[in-house]
Amino acid sequence: MTLPARFRASHRDQQTDLDRLGPLYRQLEQVLAGIEREFAGLSRRLDEARTRAAALMGNEDGIYFDREPADEARLVEAEAQMMAAFRRIEQLRAQRSMLAAWRAQIEDSGIGRALRDGAGSSGRFSRFLRLMRARMAVIRHLSRFSGWVLMLVIIYATLSGIEQRPSVAWLMPDIERSLAFLAAAAAFAIGYPRQRPLIFAAGLAAVISLEFAQGWAPTRHGTPHDAWVKAFGLCTGLLLVIGIERLRQPGRSS
Incomplete structure (x- = not known):
């Protein structure tokens, strides 16, 4: 009424x-x-x-x-x-x-002037959205490439001999392992936004498989502690990307 x-x-x-x-x-x-x-x-x-x-x-x-x-x-x-x-x-x-x-x-x-201004602003906004979508496509492709490269580096660093293992001298080993999986998980989460549950499951499977595979690598051995550290980095990377996206949503709606 x-x-x-x-x-x-x-x-x-x-x-x-x-x-x-x-x-x-x-x-x-x-x-x-x-x-x-x-x-x-x-x-x-x-x-x-x-x-x-x-x-x-x-x-x-x-x-x-x-x-x-x-x-x-x-x-x-x-x-x-x-x-x-x-x-x-x-x-x-x-x-x-x-x-x-x-x-x-x-x-x-x-309301004629308001409609004309709205039509112009909506046109500019649509162009801005197209530009952002194009940039997001590039960012996702780069993230996918970076994620796979990081995963190959992690596999090589985990299974190679201790003398061939790449490392950062000023980082503690636990922090180094955690950051490596954090970066890989974040890159995959950005590159494949619709497959994040699959990324989490595959990441945990990779962590466990790599720890078991170290038993067959010379001078290497896997431990539950290392698995927990890597799993922590994996979860942190995924949650970091999801949290940043959630924080950006209110800004977009306003």
């Missing part, structure tokens, strides 16, 4: 009108832009058909009785294309005038 006019706030009424007319106004803009594109293409085709027909006619007066059958067929085809293009152009003109009149009525209302 609608309240009487004296009980309604003006800003709320304007927002209601914007919510109702905004989608219609944007749709009108899109349809008119499509009509303009089709109109330009048909006008170009009509000019080409006229030029082709004039060349087939033979002279300016159109008196040329000894045309070849193939030329006659091409002339008939060009004339048919001209008539079809002309009829479609007339239809587009009628549609354009009707839609432009509707748009003018909306723009002449009290």
Whole structure:
């Protein structure tokens, strides 16, 4: 039930009108832009058909009785294309005038300027979203590549001999192992956002498998402590990415 006019706030009424007319106004803009594109293409085709027909006619007066059958067929085809293009152009003109009149009525209302500003800002926002999606695609591809490279480095560092094992001198071994799995898990979580449960399960399986595989590697041995450290890094990397995404969501909605 609608309240009487004296009980309604003006800003709320304007927002209601914007919510109702905004989608219609944007749709009108899109349809008119499509009509303009089709109109330009048909006008170009009509000019080409006229030029082709004039060349087939033979002279300016159109008196040329000894045309070849193939030329006659091409002339008939060009004339048919001209008539079809002309009829479609007339239809587009009628549609354009009707839609432009509707748009003018909306723009002449009290919320016309707000609708125009909203259409411009939505266009800029859509371009910004497309740019961000393109950048996110690049980031995901780089994250996938980095994750697989880190996984290969982890496997080599775990199964190689102690003298060949790459390490960072100023880091404690536990922190080094945890950070390696944290970085790999974060890279995979960014690169494969829809497979995070699978990444967690595969990561735990990799941790356990690598600890068992060290039993067959010379000068290496796996321990439950190392498995816990690596599993901690794996969980921390996944939770870090998920937490950052959750923190960014309120900013996007506002």
